[in-house]
Structure formats: C-alpha cells, structure tokens
C-alpha cells in the first residue's frame with residue numbers, strides 16, 4: 001500500500017491543515033520573519049521557540065509535527081487534525097505512533113511562490129529522519145528543484161511534461177500556465193506522493209510510471225521540464241531520486257538525445273543536467289556533442305564546475321549516509337572517477353527550443369559558463385534570451401543600421417589600477433544588472449555609440465556622426481561596430497525601440 005492512498009483522508013487532511021492556518025502566509029505570520037527565514041536556512045530552534053512562545057494552538061502543533069519533525073502527543077495531533085482519524089493517518093504513513101507520542105512520517109509543507117500557496121508532500125529528508133534516506137526516498141523541495149522552477153519559461157501552453165516528477169514540485173508550478181500536464185516517474189512512491197500533492201492543491205495531472213520518455217512514447221509537448229537523477233557515478237542505483245542506474249552522465253545524454261522527438265514545433269525543454277569533464281578536455285566538449293545531434297536551438301549555462309572530492313562529498317551528505325561508511329563509499333566513487341579520467345563535473349541548465357513549423361536553418365546553440373551569484377537564469381531571462389537570438393537571426397545589418405536602438409537599464413563601469421599618476425584605466429564595460437552574462441567590454445567608441453542609443457537616432461546615423469568626430473571611415477566603423485551591437489542586443493543591453 002502506498003502512502004496517502006486514501007483520497008478521503010487527503011481531502012480531510014488538506015481541509016484541516018488550511019483551517020489551522022498551515023499555509024505559506026499563515027506559517028510565516030505565526031513564526032515571524034526572522035524565525036521563518038532561519039528555518040529556510042536549516043536553523044530550526046528559533047521556529048521551535050516561536051511555537052512554544054505562542055502557547056498551545058493547532059498551528060503550533062502542526063508546525064512542530066510537520067515542519068520541525070518534533071514528537072507531539074497523540075491527543076494534540078488529534079486536536080490539530082479534527083477531520084482525520086489517528087488510525088487513518090498511521091495507515092496512510094502521515095505519522096507514526098509510539099504509545100502516546102506521534103511523529104511525522106512524511107514531510108507535508110506549505111510552499112508559497114508565484115503569489116500562489118501550495119501544500120507539497122515528500123519524504124522526510126536526511127536532517128529530519130534517523131539514518132540515511134531509503135532507496136525509494138522521494139525528494140522534497142530542494143535548491144535544484146527551485147532553481148529549475150525559477151528558470152522555467154512561464155508562457156501559457158497547451159501541453160507539458162514533467163519528467164521525473166518526484167513530489168510534483170515542477171508540475172505544481174506548471175499548473176499556472178499549462179493546460180494539460182503529464183508527470184512521470186519510475187518510483188511508485190514518488191507517483192503516490194505527487195498524486196497527494198496534486199490533490200492537496202486541487203490540481204489534476206496525468207501521472208504515469210516509467211523511465212525517461214517510455215511513458216510518453218509517440219507524444220509531443222509544448223513544454224518539457226526535467227530535474228532528472230543526474231548524479232554522475234559508476235551506474236549503481238543507491239537512491240532512485242539521484243542515481244539513474246546508468247553509468248557516468250548517460251541519463252542526461254539520453255534525455256537530450258531523445259527530447260527533440262517529444263517537442264512540438266516551437267516547443268521548449270528545460271533540463272537540469274550534470275556532465276563529465278574529462279582530463280585535458282574543454283568543459284563543454286560533451287555537452288556540445290549531445291547538442292550537435294538534436295537539431296534544436298540551445299542555451300546551455302554551466303553554473304558550477306565541481307571537483308571530484310567536492311562532488312562526491314555533496315552527494316554523500318545529501319543522502320545522510322552513515323558516517324562509518326563515508327570514507328569507503330567516497331573512496332570507491334573517487335576511484336571510479338580516476339579510472340574514467342574525470343577531472344570535474346559540470347552542473348547547469350540546458351534550455352532547448354524546437355524550430356517552428358516550416359523553419360529550415362542550422363540550430364543556434366550557445367554554450368557558456370555563467371557562475372556569478374545574482375546571474376541565475378530565470379524564466380524571464382531564458383525567454384528573453386531565446387527571443388533576442390531569434391531577433392538577431394531574422395534581422396539584417398541593413399535593418400539594424402536603420403533601426404532606432406535603446407539601451408536597457410544598464411550601468412557603465414570602468415576598471416582602473418593605481419599607477420604613478422593616480423588611477424590608470426585598464427578597461428570599461430556596460431552591464432545590465434541581474435542579467436546572466438549581460439556585460440560587454442567597451443572601448444571609447446563603442447561606449448559612445450551605446451550612450452547615443454536613446455531610441456531617437458538611427459544606428460547608421462549615430463555611426464556616421466561618430467566616424468566624423470573621430471575622423472575615421474564610416475563603413476569601416478560600421479563593420480567594426482555591428483558585431484558589438486549584435487552582442488549587446490544578444491545580452492539584452494540594447495534593443496530595437498519600436
């Protein structure tokens with residue numbers, strides 16, 4: 001029997017949680033800003049203190065039971081969830097009971113985002129359970145889940161696929177803009193918890209069991225989103241949520257290789273991935289190889305390049321592995337990396353877009369490293385990036401020279417070094433704050449040209465004026481300036497004022 005198999009219990013639980021104020025805003029107001037923020041960073045005691053200070057309440061009991069994994073008395077749990085029978089909660093694996101004490105057996109938490117409020121069901125993580133997580137552990141809302149959710153382009157579409165849905169966090173976010181959602185997983189426990197998440201949130205997804213694209217053979221979608229089990233290892237499957245059972249980065253290679261067959265014309269796929277970087281090879285060799293066979297437009301952003309020890313340590317602690325086993329398990333993993341000549345593991349986001357119907361051209365694929373904090377890919381930026389690439393492809397130099405261009409909100413930065421005569425300028429750049437890699441090195445002439453782009457004078461005229469001022473040939477200046485202008489448009493620093 002799966003957890004939360006009883007729909008009537010899920011409905012009663014949802015009603016009780018909401019009536020007690022166990023919602024995103026409700027819990028935030030109850031705990032206070034500081035304690036809530038600390039809890040988000042894994043510091044639990046201020047939240048516990050806040051619940052004790054508030055005195056007895058249904059919400060206090062629920063926060064301690066479900067968010068803080070505390071032992072609570074069975075009587076108080078029964079009072080906090082008056083519509084549910086304790087026996088049903090136990091039979092549905094919501095809680096365990098030992099004598100007069102109840103303890104959460106699942107993680108059920110409010111999740112507020114996009115001005116919406118959700119309830120999400122997953123397994124207790126390594127910090128809140130005793131011992132390592134189980135093989136069929138269902139991952140809760142983690143950093144990777146949220147970075148993908150924030151990167152997804154939130155345009156209204158008819159059909160969407162969440163491949164490897166886990167607790168359903170991606171499908172949940174897709175519900176606001178996708179008419180029909182198929183969510184898949186190989187782990188039956190994940191499908192049960194995703195079904196409970198959907199039910200608690202009043203949503204309905206088509207949940208299907210199976211690996212990769214097997215459950216959607218022959219089907220196409222407008223949007224495909226996946227946070228797959230991308231962890232690079234020798235091919236074992238200790239934990240389904242992170243190990244695909246395929247050696248190396250094969251799971252990501254297969255996903256990228258097969259995704260084009262499941263996208264509608266103009267459709268988008270956004271996939272979190274890890275890729276192997278072998279000794280002596282540029283970091284982008286493998287990922288470029290995967291893309292070359294897709295025929296899709298692509299924007300790949302490597303956010304981090306992890307060395308083997310950091311990578312293995314990260315994943316050993318993620319599962320809360322037994323400290324006694326850590327050294328042996330880590331050493332075996334590192335040995336395999338060494339045998340495979342793996343120097344590092346790239347981690348990032350792959351955004352892919354299928355050509356529109358009737359479009360015949362070479363795919364446009366950008367692969368780059370953007371590691372700075374504050375330059376994460378958001379859905380807004382991903383869409384804007386693809387739109388700008390399409391604009392650049394469709395726009396001739398003649399059109400650009402006749403266009404009135406404007407600068408986005410940007411800042412001009414100068415880099416200087418101290419010298420004998422004071423500060424010596426060594427470089428300058430124009431930056432669009434918050435834009436991923438939205439920075440352009442400029443010289444005096446290109447800086448002046450960008451400053452002149454106020455949406456009033458055509459680019460060609462600005463170039464003529466500048467050429468006259470500097471006493472250089474207009475055509476030569478245009479030829480030198482156009483690549484800079486294109487780069488600035490591609491980075492969202494310049495745009496055509498219409």
Ligand SMILES: C[S@@+](CC[C@H](N)C(=O)[O-])C[C@H]1O[C@@H](n2cnc3c(N)ncnc32)[C@H](O)[C@@H]1O
Nearest residue numbers: 145164165166185186187211212227228229241
């Ligand atoms: C890293 S978790 C992501 C969960 C959730 N989508 C998120 O964003 O947090 C990967 C999910 O993929 C599932 N999975 C593992 N192998 C799979 C496969 N071959 N095909 C589809 N899903 C798989 C796991 O059970 C797990 O739920």
